Amino acid sequence: MQATNNRWDALDVLRGLTILLMLMNVTPGSWETNFSFLVHAKWEGWTLIDMVAPAFLFVIGCAMPLSFER
Numbered sequence: 001m002q003a004t005n006n007r008w009d010a011l012d013v014l015r016g017l018t019i020l021l022m023l024m025n026v027t028p029g030s031w032e033t034n035f036s037f038l039v040h041a042k043w044e045g046w047t048l049i050d051m052v053a054p055a056f057l058f059v060i061g062c063a064m065p066l067s068f069e070r
Helices: 009-026 048-068
Strands: none
Touching: 009 048
């Protein structure tokens, strides 16, 4: 029997990247210094870290139809 692999590599890469950025945000290494892209925007605008949770939800939404096919 052949096992079919219906995974999309792009979804796996984006999911891994968002999880990596989530971990970098929670544990910056030093509380005295931060990378500028790991700081949330004060009120107006956005930084890279502000888009991590929406990107993760987007990946989950894209993966749901693929998992429901099984």
